Amino acid sequence: MSLAMNAEELESFLAREFPQVVDDFRVESLSAAALTMRMAIREAHLRPGGTVSGPSMFALADVAIYLAVLSRIGPVALAVTTNCSIDFMRKPAAGCDLLAEARLLKLGRQLAVGDVLIFSEGQPEPVARAGMTYAIPPAR
Amino acid sequence: MSLAMNAEELESFLAREFPQVVDDFRVESLSAAALTMRMAIREAHLRPGGTVSGPSMFALADVAIYLAVLSRIGPVALAVTTNCSIDFMRKPAAGCDLLAEARLLKLGRQLAVGDVLIFSEGQPEPVARAGMTYAIPPAR
Amino acid sequence: MSLAMNAEELESFLAREFPQVVDDFRVESLSAAALTMRMAIREAHLRPGGTVSGPSMFALADVAIYLAVLSRIGPVALAVTTNCSIDFMRKPAAGCDLLAEARLLKLGRQLAVGDVLIFSEGQPEPVARAGMTYAIPPAR
Amino acid sequence: MSLAMNAEELESFLAREFPQVVDDFRVESLSAAALTMRMAIREAHLRPGGTVSGPSMFALADVAIYLAVLSRIGPVALAVTTNCSIDFMRKPAAGCDLLAEARLLKLGRQLAVGDVLIFSEGQPEPVARAGMTYAIPPAR
Numbered sequence: 001m002s003l004a005m006n007a008e009e010l011e012s013f014l015a016r017e018f019p020q021v022v023d024d025f026r027v028e029s030l031s032a033a034a035l036t037m038r039m040a041i042r043e044a045h046l047r048p049g050g051t052v053s054g055p056s057m058f059a060l061a062d063v064a065i066y067l068a069v070l071s072r073i074g075p076v077a078l079a080v081t082t083n084c085s086i087d088f089m090r091k092p093a094a095g096c097d098l099l100a101e102a103r104l105l106k107l108g109r110q111l112a113v114g115d116v117l118i119f120s121e122g123q124p125e126p127v128a129r130a131g132m133t134y135a136i137p138p139a140r
Numbered sequence: 141m142s143l144a145m146n147a148e149e150l151e152s153f154l155a156r157e158f159p160q161v162v163d164d165f166r167v168e169s170l171s172a173a174a175l176t177m178r179m180a181i182r183e184a185h186l187r188p189g190g191t192v193s194g195p196s197m198f199a200l201a202d203v204a205i206y207l208a209v210l211s212r213i214g215p216v217a218l219a220v221t222t223n224c225s226i227d228f229m230r231k232p233a234a235g236c237d238l239l240a241e242a243r244l245l246k247l248g249r250q251l252a253v254g255d256v257l258i259f260s261e262g263q264p265e266p267v268a269r270a271g272m273t274y275a276i277p278p279a280r
Numbered sequence: 281m282s283l284a285m286n287a288e289e290l291e292s293f294l295a296r297e298f299p300q301v302v303d304d305f306r307v308e309s310l311s312a313a314a315l316t317m318r319m320a321i322r323e324a325h326l327r328p329g330g331t332v333s334g335p336s337m338f339a340l341a342d343v344a345i346y347l348a349v350l351s352r353i354g355p356v357a358l359a360v361t362t363n364c365s366i367d368f369m370r371k372p373a374a375g376c377d378l379l380a381e382a383r384l385l386k387l388g389r390q391l392a393v394g395d396v397l398i399f400s401e402g403q404p405e406p407v408a409r410a411g412m413t414y415a416i417p418p419a420r
Numbered sequence: 421m422s423l424a425m426n427a428e429e430l431e432s433f434l435a436r437e438f439p440q441v442v443d444d445f446r447v448e449s450l451s452a453a454a455l456t457m458r459m460a461i462r463e464a465h466l467r468p469g470g471t472v473s474g475p476s477m478f479a480l481a482d483v484a485i486y487l488a489v490l491s492r493i494g495p496v497a498l499a500v501t502t503n504c505s506i507d508f509m510r511k512p513a514a515g516c517d518l519l520a521e522a523r524l525l526k527l528g529r530q531l532a533v534g535d536v537l538i539f540s541e542g543q544p545e546p547v548a549r550a551g552m553t554y555a556i557p558p559a560r
Contacts, residue, residue, distance in 0.1 A: 225365030
């Protein structure tokens, strides 16, 4: 299975389509099987006590798996998130970037499914786990 | 079952503990069985095309059920979201506030569970559905 | 919105397509908005202590929402369960049938979404909550 | 991290506590990080067309992660499944056993979280993915 987009192309796509969040995310590594995404944690992502907010971790999981899907089907597809199940397991470390390791489990005609583990950089235990489903428009 | 906090107290709690998001949310109605929360949609919540972003809907679901839990156990408890499953079903209408109708399904010693339907204001069909679990610290 | 199948037709469909489980399930009531299904609890559904097993409650949730989908699109569609998120909230009462109250939240061209509350008969508090997604084949 | 129970002890526990299902399941391999469980597919697990039913796959996911939890905390704990999110991604191959690869992601005082990939034996692509949460009683 070959890649339809490389890391640079994914980041350009993000900058063009999602200008509001592009500064938060960077593709750290990409292969046919997995994508690792870094989220630069800023003040706006924090809750009192310095922990990263749930919606911020949701956003990271969503964009990481979404880009893993696009890396395989290319930028033409307008995939839409239809389902997410996320477990928040540990409090993220304060003052650390988050790293999301996403893998694509299914790439069908109608649906793509992936999952992700999120880590505080440098910590061995995941802070969150998520599975996501995307609907792929019939017209592609 | 009586309420431990009313709508005003919940909003004060939100303003104190979550100052970054308090302007987005307002308690529309509250009973022992249900809480309706309004999310004022601003530019920062939007994706290209005018639709509300997934993380914004996640945030609304989370805060609505969270406040429904607090309305019953009071502000002392430090409940933490442990799981969310969310279905995105329709594109939210552009230029509309969102309304979340949350209900509490279980309030145990260790875990609280609730679910929510999210609507674009004035639309009959829900745009999203979510179930959330919160861990309640033993020390309460 | 009108019904494509009534309760009797749904039960005949179940008997024809799922003979192994048809004795467990009965449609209690059906409207365009909701379907209530009874599960007759037998020895095979129980765990030690008399409680109903998780897989049995999963099966009830699945068949209740599935039939709610079929009541609207008819027996021709070969819908397939693609996602389930289920919360087990209370121990079911021993020696009681289960009642599942399913509602259809979305019926799209590709995906149908519903959710369900499961009760021990005669008890006011739900024992479980589930959301289910079904993929509907393009050929219908 | 050491194991509190080995594969043999887990199977004995299953035989004692869940006699109705013990013949279906066998621990294939066990380490501190992962447990692989085999499900022997019998007629009762099948749907028309020879595919394995959703509730059977749910049961496999549940028991695999449950035993992974017990392998670490021992047989005394009465852990209860509180949440499951499962994605059904491909039709299982007919006439094949299923293999579930479970890993434990969190083992806290109150909650344990794990996830699992399910394969038809000999097939490279997973048929299902699930995440499960278990509540661990305070008294342990």
